[in-house]
Amino acid sequence: MKSIVRFCLIxxxxxxxxYVKAQRINVFSYPDSLYKSGNFMLAAAEYERxxxxxxxxxxxxxxxxKKSYCYKQDQQFDVAAxxxxxxxxxxxxxxxxxxxxxxxxxxxxxxxxxxxxxxxxNDLDNKVIDSVYESKCLMLKILTLNELQKWKEATITLNxxxxxxxxxxxxxxxxxxxxxxxxxxxxxxKNMSYIIPGSGQIYTGHWGRGFSSLLLSGAFATxxxxxxxxxxxxxxxxxxxxxxxxFWSGGANYAEYLAKQKNKERISQHNKKVKNFILKTIDLx
Amino acid sequence: xxxxxxFIFCFLIVISYVLKSQSNTYNFHENIxxxxxxxxxxxxxxxxxxxxxxKIQNKFNPSQIDTIYYYLATIYYHLGQFDSASYYxxxxxxxxxxxxxxxxxxxxxxxxxxxxxxxxxxxxxxxTTDTLTNxxxxxxxxGVALLQRNVASFDSYSKNFTYSNTNLINEEKNLxxxxxxxxxxxxxxxxxxxxxxxxxxxxxxxxxxxxxxxxTSIIPIAILGLQTYEAYNKAGIKxxxxxxxxxxxxxxxxxxxxxxxxxxxxxNQEINNEINRQILFNLDIPLQRILR
Numbered sequence: 147m148k149s150i151v152r153f154c155l156i157x158x159x160x161x162x163x164x165y166v167k168a169q170r171i172n173v174f175s176y177p178d179s180l181y182k183s184g185n186f187m188l189a190a191a192e193y194e195r196x197x198x199x200x201x202x203x204x205x206x207x208x209x210x211x212k213k214s215y216c217y218k219q220d221q222q223f224d225v226a227a228x229x230x231x232x233x234x235x236x237x238x239x240x241x242x243x244x245x246x247x248x249x250x251x252x253x254x255x256x257x258x259x260x261x262x263x264x265x266x267x268n269d270l271d272n273k274v275i276d277s278v279y280e281s282k283c284l285m286l287k288i289l290t291l292n293e294l295q296k297w298k299e300a301t302i303t304l305n306x307x308x309x310x311x312x313x314x315x316x317x318x319x320x321x322x323x324x325x326x327x328x329x330x331x332x333x334x335x336k337n338m339s340y341i342i343p344g345s346g347q348i349y350t351g352h353w354g355r356g357f358s359s360l361l362l363s364g365a366f367a368t369x370x371x372x373x374x375x376x377x378x379x380x381x382x383x384x385x386x387x388x389x390x391x392x393f394w395s396g397g398a399n400y401a402e403y404l405a406k407q408k409n410k411e412r413i414s415q416h417n418k419k420v421k422n423f424i425l426k427t428i429d430l431x
Numbered sequence: 432x433x434x435x436x437x438f439i440f441c442f443l444i445v446i447s448y449v450l451k452s453q454s455n456t457y458n459f460h461e462n463i464x465x466x467x468x469x470x471x472x473x474x475x476x477x478x479x480x481x482x483x484x485x486k487i488q489n490k491f492n493p494s495q496i497d498t499i500y501y502y503l504a505t506i507y508y509h510l511g512q513f514d515s516a517s518y519y520x521x522x523x524x525x526x527x528x529x530x531x532x533x534x535x536x537x538x539x540x541x542x543x544x545x546x547x548x549x550x551x552x553x554x555x556x557x558x559t560t561d562t563l564t565n566x567x568x569x570x571x572x573x574g575v576a577l578l579q580r581n582v583a584s585f586d587s588y589s590k591n592f593t594y595s596n597t598n599l600i601n602e603e604k605n606l607x608x609x610x611x612x613x614x615x616x617x618x619x620x621x622x623x624x625x626x627x628x629x630x631x632x633x634x635x636x637x638x639x640x641x642x643x644x645x646x647t648s649i650i651p652i653a654i655l656g657l658q659t660y661e662a663y664n665k666a667g668i669k670x671x672x673x674x675x676x677x678x679x680x681x682x683x684x685x686x687x688x689x690x691x692x693x694x695x696x697x698x699n700q701e702i703n704n705e706i707n708r709q710i711l712f713n714l715d716i717p718l719q720r721i722l723r
């Protein structure tokens with residue numbers, strides 16, 4: 147009789163001890179399994195449920211962090227960033243703060259909100275973070291600075307990245323990576339088209355568009371001249387000069403737009419090159 | 432012996448509690464409480480995922496399934512997806528505690544989708560003995576009559592307005608105002624607009640209530656007219672210049688007359704749409720106050 151009672155008491159005690167411990171560990175087991183199986187949206191809802199049910203701030207914060215991973219996997223980067231904003235930073239540990247801040251910056255970057263990314267990364271610069279995240283943040287910062295065309299800062303950060311990760315780079319590769327991409331002068335393209343219609347388009351590499359702009363502007367200018375010579379002043383002004391002016395200034399603006407597009411393309415190619423290199427260095431490590 | 436039984440009982444209770452806590456099955460009440468939290472915090476995506484997951488589990492009784500449908504419809508209504516909202520409101524059984532709410536909100540979903548006649552049909556099917564719900568029904572019927580521009584029908588339904596319920600009084604007065612507005616509103620004539628534009632290009636658009644469009648439409652016509660006159664004066668009626676500019680002038684002149692007549696139609700439509708939007712807004716508010 148006594149031994150049975152003793153057995154029951156011990157069992158109840160152990161059950162409670164392990165239950166309390168297991169609850170902390172296994173609270174995420176169900177949504178984690180959903181996440182692993184690729185059911186990100188149901189996992190997100192279940193992480194939200196943990197946030198709703200739990201009274202522990204650390205569990206709540208972890209639930210929100212994990213929920214943001216679900217949205218990141220589902221390519222909803224803005225929703226992921228907004229989920230991270232709900233985390234109570236006053237009660238988080240430094241390590242969780244670093245992860246959350248990095249994830250927020252990453253989601254902002256993926257959402258093409260580069261200014262927000264830089265703001266977050268600069269904020270992280272002032273904090274002591276572990277080497278893995280320091281390296282990750284530097285990598286993200288290089289890509290962000292490139293997107294924002296802040297070449298000087300990008301070069302300094304890239305050198306810093308090589309130094310921190312003890313990466314020895316061939317001087318040729320290094321000069322190629324640190325070289326600012328050759329960009330078209332947007333204002334020059336516009337002014338060229340103001341002087342000779344179509345020349346700005348040709349400068350940006352669009353020969354066909356340049357010649358057709360020259361042809362149209364030339365045709366209307368000729369019509370204006372002929373109309374004035376023959377005494378058709380109204381026709382000259384309204385049907386000759388007005389369209390000529392429209393094509394002339396419109397062509398100049400279009401040349402500027404084409405230069406911008408060309409620059410965007412070249413920046414993107416340069417960023418891809420830097421990104422591939424950084425990813426390669428991570429694989430090698 | 433009794434102590435032994437008591438300890439075994441305690442042990443079993445603890446074991447079952449631990450097992451239940453470790454499993455991931457939440458009971459219906461827990462799920463609905465969670466759904467309430469999601470709706471209240473505008474986490475509608477999570478709400479939809481949760482309720483759809485509950486729907487496919489096939490472990491709930493008919494009354495619980497009706498609750499799931501009602502919550503699903505509510506989220507779709509919040510999201511402005513009124514076709515899905517209407518579909519789920521329609522699936523709520525008439526025995527359910529949510530039946531009356533579902534019927535009213537389904538009508539509003541139909542109205543938001545511009546299915547006014549279907550909304551009217553569904554409203555007429557609603558039977559109620561409750562005084563407040565009956566006044567709400569009369570209010571909705573009068574609103575639908577206004578949307579159908581059936582002022583006589585509106586007058587007969589609005590006789591039942593008591594103007595005493597705080598949840599309805601302002602909206603009842605607003606509907607009366609819209610009814611008066613509709614009665615006094617006179618559609619502008621496309622014929623008058625066309626004639627005015629034929630006399631002076633652009634004047635028809637000014638009459639339609641678009642003065643800026645009227646002024647901008649006269650400029651190209653005047654420019655083409657001047658060039659046609661110049662070509663006629665200097666090169667004669669058979670010249671290519673006169674034929675080209677004359678044709679362009681004619682196209683723009685006739686196009687402007689046609690455009691003025693059309694703009695009257697558009698302006699009339701815009702005014703009617705604005706009145707409808709305000710009626711729909713007023714129909715929605717008491718539903719949210721009384722039934723939510």
